[in-house]
Amino acid sequence: MRRFLRLAAAAWLLGLLAVPSVAQTLSPKDRLESAQYFALVNRIDSFNAAMEAGDMVQIMGVVPPKVLDKIATTYGVTKEQLVAATQEQFTEVMKTVTFVSFKMDLESATFFVLASGAPYALIPTETVMDLGANGGKMRATASTLGLLDGDTWYLVRTEDGQQVQMLKEIYPEFADVEFPKGAMEPVTE
Numbered sequence: 001m002r003r004f005l006r007l008a009a010a011a012w013l014l015g016l017l018a019v020p021s022v023a024q025t026l027s028p029k030d031r032l033e034s035a036q037y038f039a040l041v042n043r044i045d046s047f048n049a050a051m052e053a054g055d056m057v058q059i060m061g062v063v064p065p066k067v068l069d070k071i072a073t074t075y076g077v078t079k080e081q082l083v084a085a086t087q088e089q090f091t092e093v094m095k096t097v098t099f100v101s102f103k104m105d106l107e108s109a110t111f112f113v114l115a116s117g118a119p120y121a122l123i124p125t126e127t128v129m130d131l132g133a134n135g136g137k138m139r140a141t142a143s144t145l146g147l148l149d150g151d152t153w154y155l156v157r158t159e160d161g162q163q164v165q166m167l168k169e170i171y172p173e174f175a176d177v178e179f180p181k182g183a184m185e186p187v188t189e
Helices: 002-018 028-032 035-053 056-060 065-075 079-093 161-170
Strands: 098-104 110-113 119-130 137-149 152-157 183-186
Touching: 035 056, 035 098, 035 119, 035 137, 035 152, 056 079, 065 079, 065 161, 152 161
Parallel strands: none
Antiparallel strands: 098 119, 110 119, 119 137, 137 152, 137 183
């Protein structure tokens, strides 16, 4: 029975991806039975491990290569130089900032399908950091875009207007997608 449900879900998903449609929400049942959903779960798990380890190569590995290429080209550097510079900045920031917690809430994510048939997810994300003498504890809430490019899920934060603009230039199918605004507030507990 379980195998039948997986086959039915896979057939449904393939049919959905083959038919152009407007952005639509996938039901929790549909997303839980999707192999793509489990690939996204694995991608988020590997990202969380990279965050804990401070491994910038792995952290940057969740950014779509097209986005990395655009950033590198904009600043006249190679992708390797971009990753190395980002690692340096991250290391410097971590001297005064402590990540208290980081969570992408995949259970509360909203799943959509673009007109092209490509699925994507908006994943509520919360980061709590201690800025020490520079401002105490802060909570940043935003959405992370789970973007499927080819067979690989990539993760893009969407609270930065410039980043969203760049994303829409690189992936024009997102031109009409409205991304939720992020927020930052002091932690008062």
